[in-house]
Amino acid sequence: MSWELRGEHLADLARGATLLGTGGGGDPYIGRRLVERVLGDGAITILDPDEIADDLFVVPTAQMGAPTVMVEKIPAGTEPTLALRTLEKHLGRTADATMPIECGGINSMIPLVVAAETGLPVVDADGMGRAFPELSMETFAVYGVHGSPLALAGERGETVVIDTGDDDRQMEWLARAVTIRLGGVGHIAEYAMSGADVRRTAVPRTLSMALRLGTAIRQARETKRSPFEAIAETLSTTLYSHVRELFVGKVRDVERRTTDGFAKGAARVAAADGGSELELRFQNENLTAHVDGRLVAIVPDLICVLDAETAEPITTEGLRYGQRVRVIGISTPDMMRTPEALAAFGPGAFGIDEEFVPVEQALPAETPVEGAATASVG
16 A cells, blocks of 8 residues: 655665664665655655556666765765766656665665655565665566666766666676766666566565564654564564574674775674674675574575664664674575575675575574573564
């Protein structure tokens, strides 16, 4: 069912989208403020993917670049609509709606900025069901919709159109190079598709799910309930039904570098008794989690770092020494676990020499984990 999004929803939406972003997808505060600046007292129509017309012309919009850069290089706010208009001009067709390409603190918000500026509705779906670092890592591409042509806009009004046909990897490579030349951040419009294509290729209702997650965390804190149990309860009836607690401890080390347009690195979390350690590896988003060398979660399943008390999601650029955290794993939807999907954004796509193991198999609910309070949350 379609619904209206207003300013009072944005804080909860940003929180839930940041959780689903698995450490990436951009800073939630910046994302929320960008929407607030243009939305004011207005409302944005959110379209349920099952209710849209087959011939609706949908153009997703997003921000790309290293999250570490985005913290210091704040967008002007005009770039995503400029990217959309540039792609419309190139295609000779006007968009009927926009849509996120991924979940995240900024990239669930960029289409809302466009919607607030243009009056377009936003489709309640995206192409990752989480966040991934590369534009080719989309369920859209896996199931037959290609990203090219892509329009990219910079903060000073620069625009570039990249047309690589059906080669989404080449599109990503060229767009990443342009983004680096723009200072590490760019805004894009890509993966233009029909409403029928949305239903066939997108992960459905991720905006509304992010809003429910963020609201559940807030309400649990307000009523002195466990926000971690609230997360598990909220996800239990969704496409993300398995939740596992991977580790609880204190961040003791973070290694992070910005290279090739990505934030890459690792973080180590030590248990309170000092006898066990979790290691996270990330490229914008968290990719692997090992406890004392044992794999407990791996991409494309979600690995989320949360404040140990409040369950506030922590992005990879926000990780700091001394933070007390709880790390959870969440199963990704089945459409993201097919052989075709794993070829696009499974471990091998990141050069990881480990096979994908679903989090619910790597860590069955009854299996205790050193450093974790329980193996199953909720």
